[in-house]
Amino acid sequence: MASSCFPDGAAAACSGERYNFAAGPAMLPSAVLAQIREELPDWQASGLSVLEQPFTGSPFKGLMHQAEQGLRELLGIPPNYRVLFMHGGATCQFGLLPLNLLAPGQSADYLESGYWATKAIAEARRHAPLNIVASGAGHGFRATPPLEQWRLDPQAGYCHITSNETANGLQLQHFPELSVPLVADMSSDFLTRPLPIERFGLIYASAQKNLGVAGLCLLIVRDDLLKAPRAGLPSPFSYALQAEQQSRLCTPPTFALYCAALMLRWTGQQGGLKAMARASLHKSRLLYQHIDASDLYHCRQRPADRSAINACFHLHDERLLPVFLREAELAGLLNLQGHAAVGGVRASLYNAMPLAGVEHLLAFMGDFERRHG
Ligand SMILES: Cc1ncc(COP(=O)(O)O)c(C=O)c1O
Structure with missing residues (x-):
């Protein structure tokens, strides 16, 4: 690859390939795109597009089951964790976490590690008192505050981290074992490495990076954190009610779920x-x-x-x-x-x-x- 590929000023692609480095919605594998294209008019010889499938029918329920099983196998998710397919992105969860996980008045710990953690904090603060365990803001988010500096509150309802700061280019290399449930926004590095699931109370990730397309947020939540919804929380946003209804309390984002199932299969096929x-x-x-x-x-x-x-x-x-x-x-x-x-x-x-x-x-x-x- 010498300068002949990119002659002075012209910078033309010598291969004709195009690569999408977007942070999300992001590049999809060409094999997955090809499968979507091929299957779109007629899914599983049903005579209907996947876009037209009722979510209550057994073919689509089968797809949801297959997606969940694929995820459980890839990550080794223990049986005491539930998988939820929720509407909206991670931003929606920024507010739903305190509403679902905290008792009224209870506080939560947050690590302020970058742009997305700051967003999560601002939204959660609208619903609960928060304790910032450590912040990288003073150094312009050029490093992650080390665990030794976190001032944890043993009474916190949970401790929130952002495993990968998409905007700042910082990634947590280790996940601490804490006495309170560890909650992680993994939107941008979900499915990029094995995880010690047992260390987490809850993991959530928007789908449009490594899990397909926008519109779906995936949650992995430990059973004991599912609580009866507090007053005022709309039912589709209650983790406990969605878990009870196997993420079908309302129409799930069916196309995004279909893409997630393809992405999970593809991830397995890649090793x-x-x-x-x-x-x-x-x-x-x-x-x-x-x-x-x-x-x-x-x-x-x-x-x-x-x-x-x-x-x-x-x-x-x-x-x-x-x-x-x-x-x-x-x-x-x-x-x-x-x-x-x-x-x-x-x-x-x-x-x-x-x-x-x-x-x-x-x-x-x-x-x-x-x-x-
Ligand atoms: C780490 C992280 N959290 C949250 C979000 C917000 O996701 P959404 O726009 O799907 O709400 C993003 C989006 O890029 C992200 O990278």
């Missing part, structure tokens, strides 16, 4: 979560090594806390950023702009991103540096 973790580490290491060795790019995050999923970096000369993004797009490298709150460049390396996409990005970055460095 499961250990294989996903190996691939993520390999892709992200290549990228970070390239950045660290460069005079044009730099990564602000503490190396030990860098995300293997959303690699965020900057150009020393920020004036070059629009040129970088424009040329990258011409080279078939799409949606590399950083989150609006952070700026810079963000390469999202979800499970569907092939190594070839990262290699293409590295070749482009090298060529760009030769021309602009």
Whole structure:
């Protein structure tokens, strides 16, 4: 991959491939897209599209069961955990967590680790008193506060963490064993590595990154945390009532669920979560090594806390950023702009991103540096 791929100024993609580095809705595997395309008019020889299937019919119930089983196998979910398929994204859960998990007046612990944790805190605060166990805000969210610095409240109803800060490019490398239920927003690194499920009271993740398309939020919740809904909580937002009704208390997001079932099967076929973790580490290491060795790019995050999923970096000369993004797009490298709150460049390396996409990005970055460095 020499400069011939990206001739001066033209930056045309030599392979003709296009790679979507968006943080979400994100790239889907081409095999999954092909299956959706093929099955869309007629699902399982039913004569109907999956879009037209009643959610109460046995074919669709079968699909939900298959999705749940696929997830249980991939993650090794113990029987005392329930899987819920909820409407809305993770943002909806920011408010639903305190309403479902806390008694009125009870407080919760939150780790302020980045942009999304800050959002989760602001929303939860509308419903309950919160204790911020530690914050990375003072350092511009360039590192994750280490566990030794967390000021935990043993009386808290739960402790909330964001396992991967999508906007800031930080990822928690270890999950603590706490005396209160550990609750994790895993929207952007769900299904990218094996998890010690028993350490968690609840895990939630929006689907539009590694689990398909938007409209679905997946929850894994320990049985003992399911409580009768408090006054004022609409039934479809009650974890206990949704668990009772196997996520069919109202019409579930059927298309998103269908896509999730395909994504889960695809993830298993790729070798499961250990294989996903190996691939993520390999892709992200290549990228970070390239950045660290460069005079044009730099990564602000503490190396030990860098995300293997959303690699965020900057150009020393920020004036070059629009040129970088424009040329990258011409080279078939799409949606590399950083989150609006952070700026810079963000390469999202979800499970569907092939190594070839990262290699293409590295070749482009090298060529760009030769021309602009
Ligand atoms: C870590 C994290 N949490 C929450 C959200 C919000 O998800 P949604 O827009 O589906 O509510 C996102 C979206 O990117 C995210 O990355």
